[in-house]
Amino acid sequence: MTKRYFFSIALALGLLFGSVAAQAEGPELPESGAGVRDQASLQRGAKLFFNYCVGCHSLKFMRYSRIASDLDLSEQDVMNNLNFTGAKFGEQVISHMPADQAAGYFGKAPPDLSLEVRARSSDWVYAYLNSFYLDSSRPVGWNNTVFPNASMPFPLWELQGVQTAQKKPGSDDIEKLELTHPGKLTPAQYQQAARDLTSFLEYVSEPAALQRQRYGIWVLLFLAGFTFLAYLLNKEYWKDVH
């Protein structure tokens, strides 16, 4: 009787939490497919970040040395190929662009991206990187459907090419973005590049993710064994209690 109560309530709570967890991600965005487990993808993403993004965006909580050890790169790799800011190996990734001047250039200082994926979600970042289009009404000439009126120009345009917005007939609403000028990469290659960059930023948002997923399974196995032993011990103690 009580077991039935308990299980029905547990089930109800489980369903509630399940629906809650499923709904928590906010507006519907396409799946980015990004993740921190593919090290090659993280390395490619790091290369993209340090070639295209670090000019304006810092990762003020992320150290070069940590990137090296987590992404299996040597100190030399990082210092020669990624670190263009002149920082020491153990220092954080700070962009050279002074914040006050940046605010003057763009209207708003480029945000630090250390926690961007945790604040927004990787799907958001991926969609954002895919949603720039030409807009002559904006100061920098670019606009974005995911983050309308973003003040950021689109540094990856030479990779993706140039998208323009197709409006719905008789309205200002954007129906879709069309690639009107191809870039160096095919659309599929560009999407992979955007995914790599998103994966790298996901890693930067939580470097510990690499460790926790590695250790987690062993902790769960240990606890399962512990719980099983506790169960047997309990059964032994209670076997003659009626």
Next chain:
Amino acid sequence: MANVFNRMGDWVTDRAPGFLPFYRKHMTEYYAPKNFNLWYYFGVLALVVLINQIVTGIFLTMNYNDSAAGAFASVEYIMRDVEWGWLIRYMHSTGASLFFVVVFLHMFRGLLYGSYHKPRELVWLLGMLVFLVLMAEAFMGYVLPWGNMSFWGAKVIISLFGTIPVIGSTLVEWIMGDYLPADATLNRFFALHVIALPLVLLLLVVLHIFALHEVGSNNPDGIEIKKGPKGNRWDALKPADGIPFHPYYTVHDLVGVGFLLLVGAFIIFFAPTFGGWFLEHDNFIAANNLVTPAQIKPVWYFTPFYAIVRMIPSMFGTAVWGVLAMFGAIAVLFLLPWFDAGKVRSIRYRGTGYKVALALFVISFLGLAMIGTDLTDEIFPKIFGAKIDITLWDNVFGRLMTAIYFGYFVFLWFYTHLGWEKTKPVPERVTTHD
């Protein structure tokens, strides 16, 4: 070896003769009913989470910086540069949410089996005080990472006190020590969170357990084992249906603790933000008094109470009514032993009216939580179509749920004080179900 331990025990007993009787009273000679079921795990689980919060909290304070300028960065420092800091922080943040999960279930157990009835009113009152202090503790802890939701959550919650007529705005300034949540606010919340409230919490938990051990535990049959037949395997004068807490319930609880740790470890290692519910997206942005988050809502465990504030409209030129209703929702819980004059305790033998009322009470609590978390804003358009007026539906649904929440207590008073309840016969001895 056993001899060495015995001699050590004798050595202590010679010098402090009261220790051994104390240990016996609370452990080996505390006779608990032998028919505890799954619901009886949550008390000890709350204790395990409390210990986790204290131990991980101590390690967090070693690297946390309680200044408005440094708090957010120091939390990221813990997450990235402190050895195992990420694990300690996730244990603390996951523990905070699990604390409320187990405490809500622990309290619901009390409702299921009438654990607050005479002579356990004091146990219930002390437990409610624990809950109240726990809410204050959790609120202040939530502010410490100094993310944007910490800031705006603090601002909104503290400004609830601003609705009090005459003294409201002065009171808000006094609480914050500034005109906005700022350095002074963070400093004092840190002090209260790590010293003042944990001390009060520990004291209340000890009193809660002592008060329980004076009267003895209730059980799923809601009968008093002390009034039943005497004599068990260990003692001829103790209740026949009682069993020594140690070792029987300590090994029993160990299984429950194992399950709790499994659930906790799964969240810590594989879903530490729990989809944005345990650690919210907006709290990964540093506090900024110029940028308001799209939605300001409290963490999930406050949402049923916060929803009540939103559901009560301003009247007579003041918005204090919603705040009064929110505190009232907790105050009525304190008074539950006096609302319910039922002749039997356990839901197994109570009237149908009680079962229906309790089910509705649970639904109202979950319904209010759905409003507080803004889930209804997503669910209602799916059910009733995209064109509905969400605010109107939220208000209709939320006020209905608020009415049911308070209605539970009113109903219970009439139902039991006027003798409308038809109870089932209660057995003389505990029944061993399952």
